[in-house]
Amino acid sequence: MNKISISLNLNGTDRTILVYPNRRVVDLLREDFKLTSVKEGCSEGECGACTVIFNGDAVTTCCMLAGQADQSTIITLEGLAKDGELDLLQQCFLDEGAVQCGYCTPGMILAAKALLLKNQSPTEAQIKLAMSGNLCRCTGYQKIHAAVKSAVVIYKDKMAQGGESID
Amino acid sequence: MWYGIGNTGLPNPAAAFVEVLGDATANLMFGAADIGQGSGTTMTQIAAEALGLSYEKVRVTWGDTRVTPDGGATSASRQTLITGNAVLKACEQAKETLAGVAAAYLGCQPEELEFSQNTVTKIDDATVTMTYKTLMAEMKAAGKMAVGAGYYNPTTTTLDPNDMSGIPYEVYSYATTICEVEVDTETGEVDVLKVVSAHDVGQTINQSMAEGQIEGGVVMGQGFVLMEEIEVSEKDGSIKNPIFSKYIIPSNLDVPEIYPILVESEGGPGPFGAKGVGEPALIPIIPAIVAAIEDALNVQFTKLPVFPKDIVAAVKEKEAADKNKNN
Numbered sequence: 026m027n028k029i030s031i032s033l034n035l036n037g038t039d040r041t042i043l044v045y046p047n048r049r050v051v052d053l054l055r056e057d058f059k060l061t062s063v064k065e066g067c068s069e070g071e072c073g074a075c076t077v078i079f080n081g082d083a084v085t086t087c088c089m090l091a092g093q094a095d096q097s098t099i100i101t102l103e104g105l106a107k108d109g110e111l112d113l114l115q116q117c118f119l120d121e122g123a124v125q126c127g128y129c130t131p132g133m134i135l136a137a138k139a140l141l142l143k144n145q146s147p148t149e150a151q152i153k154l155a156m157s158g159n160l161c162r163c164t165g166y167q168k169i170h171a172a173v174k175s176a177v178v179i180y181k182d183k184m185a186q187g188g189e190s191i192d
Numbered sequence: 193m194w195y196g197i198g199n200t201g202l203p204n205p206a207a208a209f210v211e212v213l214g215d216a217t218a219n220l221m222f223g224a225a226d227i228g229q230g231s232g233t234t235m236t237q238i239a240a241e242a243l244g245l246s247y248e249k250v251r252v253t254w255g256d257t258r259v260t261p262d263g264g265a266t267s268a269s270r271q272t273l274i275t276g277n278a279v280l281k282a283c284e285q286a287k288e289t290l291a292g293v294a295a296a297y298l299g300c301q302p303e304e305l306e307f308s309q310n311t312v313t314k315i316d317d318a319t320v321t322m323t324y325k326t327l328m329a330e331m332k333a334a335g336k337m338a339v340g341a342g343y344y345n346p347t348t349t350t351l352d353p354n355d356m357s358g359i360p361y362e363v364y365s366y367a368t369t370i371c372e373v374e375v376d377t378e379t380g381e382v383d384v385l386k387v388v389s390a391h392d393v394g395q396t397i398n399q400s401m402a403e404g405q406i407e408g409g410v411v412m413g414q415g416f417v418l419m420e421e422i423e424v425s426e427k428d429g430s431i432k433n434p435i436f437s438k439y440i441i442p443s444n445l446d447v448p449e450i451y452p453i454l455v456e457s458e459g460g461p462g463p464f465g466a467k468g469v470g471e472p473a474l475i476p477i478i479p480a481i482v483a484a485i486e487d488a489l490n491v492q493f494t495k496l497p498v499f500p501k502d503i504v505a506a507v508k509e510k511e512a513a514d515k516n517k518n519n
Contacts, residue, residue: 071436122400124406126228157445160436163228165407167443168400 031095035105036060050086050094051075062102062131066160071161076132077101083139083155102131105138114138114176118172121172124141125163137173146181149174193368193476195363196323197468198270198346206271207261208278210239210286212338214331216310216324217249220282223263224275225255229470230401231271235279236464237397243281243290244307244325256454258259261343269468272397274344290338293330320506326360346461363460364392365467366392369476372446373484377507380500382485384414384446387477388504390453394460394467402469409473415442418479421497428479 028043035058042057044182054060054077063086066074077086078100105112111119124130133156140147140155147155152173161169177182198204208222220239226232232254240247253260261276291302294312298305298320306315312327314320322330331338346362369389375382387410396402419440423432433439459465482493492504 068438069435069437103304122404124228125404126229127255153444160441162406162412162441163410164404164445165411165450167407167450168404170444 028064029092029095031091033096034098036100037094043068046090048091050077050079050089050091051100053091054086054099056060060101060103064128064131066128071160072129073132073136074129076135076159078135078139078142081139081142083136083158085158100135102134102136105134111178112138113180114141114173117172117176117179118169121168121175123164123168123172125161129161129163131192133161133169137176141176141180145184146177193472194364194366195269195460195472195475197268197273197363197365198348198361199264199268201260201348201351201358201360203345203348204264204268204270204274205343206263206275206278207341207343208235208275208282210243210263210279210282212243212245212286212290212324212328212342214328216245216328217251218243218245218286219251219253220279221260222253222275223257223260224271225263225266227266228336229264229266229271229405231275232397233334233401234272234397235275236329238276238279241464242280243287244309244312249297249310259355261341268374269365269470269472270346272432272468274346274461276397276466277344277461278342280463281344282340283342285340286338287340288334290327290331293334293336296324297330313341314341333500363394363462363467364503365394365469366455366457367472367476369480371477371484372478373481373488375485375488375503377503378491380503380507382418382481382498382500382503384418384481386449386462387480388451389473389477390455391469391472392455392457392467393469394462395456397464397466399454403452404452405469406473407450409470409475410450410452410477411442411447413477414446414448414481415440417478417497418446418499419446419497421499496513 026045029046030041030043032041044053048098051063051065054063063077064074065087066072068087073085075086076083080097105115114137118124118134136156136159210218210220212218224231232252236247236250236252240250291305294305295302300314304314306313310324312322348360349358351358352361371387372385373382373411373423374385389406389410391406393402425432458465485498486492493512
């Protein structure tokens, strides 16, 4: 098998890499790009731990092959904090105590981020639906919801005061 | 529900080391593994409180067998009680040296001093006071070190094999869980709508984390009652559904509104009176959901899980029995 060249925008930077075409995107991110926030859970697209934002959508990278990442834009958790300042969602997860073992957390935050990039004032039902592909065994989801709802409220306040956009 | 904290009728100690350094910060070390329940935070809070340092001044190293003392398993709801007490004892030992030096400096007795907020103060005279940094400079000048090692083993006895008498646990946690469910008698689906889960935790060390334990326990218990069953192959004992597409656990669309209540009872042998909540968080929701379904349908279930097919079968059976009775 010959390696193929993949070019993508990863966390705001253009990257090119030679990989085997059967390499999964989760391995590309974790092993080739050392972005270990991307967690592998079930390996079958059920748990959401390996979620990234792929061309604006939350997708599970365990079920994607490297070729699919060519010419794409991918955001992992490492791409959220800017200049050492946490993303609003990350801060809200901390403030609400929404993290226990932490394994689902990167995927949870990115699923919420993908939603907020499209819909800046989601209803409770929309939040739940957007994050329903991400399983958590520790928290009972209560504090995770509280964190996302809190981010929505804070973001609305910031926008009302003429703040920056969510991305 | 009442539930014993720690291993049943067996010694199960844990230990901790602490050193207060010259810059009035502390290094705390213990073996207890934090698997997300927050023992790292809990022990840091206990040490900060015991030493009179602010939380940020305590650095923690846990679960590293090269340097940390044995903490035993993170199981049996035991780490807050057992490692917590070990941390407390280690800090008290370090504090004994600190209090001696502080008392000499301030001209009073060690037991007259209070350590709080990075300051040492005479309890009945707030003007007699020194900062922790001054204290650590005095320690250095005196050639003394503020170190402590502690371990704790809960007081239990082995159980008599003849009648199981003895003291299996040093302390018990108590809990009551109430839930409201909606049962679709046609499809057998159960919606768990609201859950109130009240737990006697002795003393809350960290409210958000204790609530998180309870909320997580409720949802895991909900899965245990309504969704989860390990299917084992009769041929070779292998698990037939070892994947999330075949072994369904609750998602955020399944979970009820959960209202955790922390009840603080007085005393108890734990650090500041604290007890464990890890397993107690999970257990009472299980009979609560089953009881709620039984209440809704007026039928009894004697095994778990209670799947929709079990509910439909029970409803049909009851209807048939009622019909026979009426005929």
